[in-house]
Amino acid sequence: MDLIENLVELDGVEKVFDVRRRTGLLRREKTQVRAVDGISFSVPRGEMVGYIGPNGAGKSTTIKMLTGILTPSSGRVRVAGIDPSRERTRLARRIGVVFGQRTTLWWDLPLRDSYRLMHRMYRIPDDRFKVNMARCVEQLDLGELLDVPVRQLSLGQRMRGDIAAALLHDPEVLYLDEPTIGLDVISKAKVRDFLRDLNAERGTTVLLTTHDLTDIEQLCKRVMVIDHGRLVYDGALAGLHEVGESERTLVVDLERELPPVEVAGARVVKVEGPRQWLAFPASVSAAPLVAAVAQRYPLVDLSVREPDIEAVIAKMYADRSAL
Structure with missing residues (x-):
């Protein structure tokens, strides 16, 4: 197996769909929808990258081209040195995919039987299959679910089952679409820890699409933003917040109702009784602000709310359109 430095490569990739719309009783008009518009990027071996954007931006279309489900209208796509649309079967042995709300498990079979079928399909060596x-x-807490039919699993349970299924054959590249959807806080933490260990121990390359910025912050050093089919940002998450001028919110619960809190680096945007909302730049640490509030005010509880990624992207796109 060749050791390729960039496991994922896209160069000037476009995907155009022909859409027919009814314009009269017997007439239909054909129009073109450009879902992906000239995207270029590469992902080095062993990197975990967040690939984010609003609904309809082109994320899923990109992933489908990277797996060979869709063929690019133009441009070049390579995954592990393979053209996905031409050698989809060969590529399948080197990638793992979790598609959000769509399961790769057999609906009426218990998890255990789905995994046994994948054992045969991917021709995984017995010892490797047992270890994986x-x-x-153990790490995804699936022990009590192995004999439960997939149709009886909750969304969060099925998601954990799908993640396991995608990794049984030791893929080099893992595509994850909303891997923590439907999970509670504890389960989310387990999945993140599992993915972090997978990347560190096995060097698995991960492309993660999600609307949960906490997933990105805890797992990815690099984030790419796609909007209207174009790559509008590629860099560190802190840089994204700076470009989008986004803000986080510190929600403070005081012992009693007080005038608006005054601390450097933040401003009060809302007050409801003893609860106050303070906005501060998303690119800076919340720790000094939390310490200042705790020192100067009678504090009961506080929490930090992340900025709305869609608002950040909308701001970025509005700025680009104004140029």
Whole structure:
């Protein structure tokens, strides 16, 4: 197996769909929709990258081209040195995919039987399958679910089952679409820890699409933003916040109702009884602000709310359009 430095490569990739719309009783008009518009990027071996954007931006279309489900209208796509649309079967042995709300598991079979089928389909060596299976079951807390039919699993349980299924054959590249959707706080933490360990121990390359910025912050050093089919940002998350001028919110619960809190680096945007909302730049640490509030005010509780990624992207896009 060739050791390729950039496991994922796109160069000037476009995807155009022909859409027919009814314009009269017997007439239809054909129009073109450009879902991906000249995207170029590469992902080095072992990197975890967040690939984010609003709904309809082109994220899923990109992933489908990277897996060979869709063929690019133009441009060049390579994954592990393979053209996905021409060698989809060969590529399948080197990638793992979790598509959000769509399961790769057999609906009426227990998880255990789905995994046994994948054992045969991917021709995974018995010893490797046992090791991977045990690891996934333990770290994703699947032990009590193995004999439950997939149709009886909750969304969060099925998501954990799908993540395990995508990793049984030791893929080099893992595509994840909303991997923590439907999970509670504890389960989210387990999945993030599992993915972090997977990347650190096995060097698995991960492309993660999500609307949960906490997933990106805890797992990815690099983030790419796509909007209207174009790559509008590629860099560190802190840089994204700076470009989008986004803000986080510190929600403060005081012992009693008080005048608006006054601390350097933040401003009060809302007050409801003893609860106050303070906005501060998303690119700076919340720690000094939290310490200042705790020192100067009778504090009961506080929490930090992340900025709305869609608002950040909308601001970025508005700025680009104004140029």
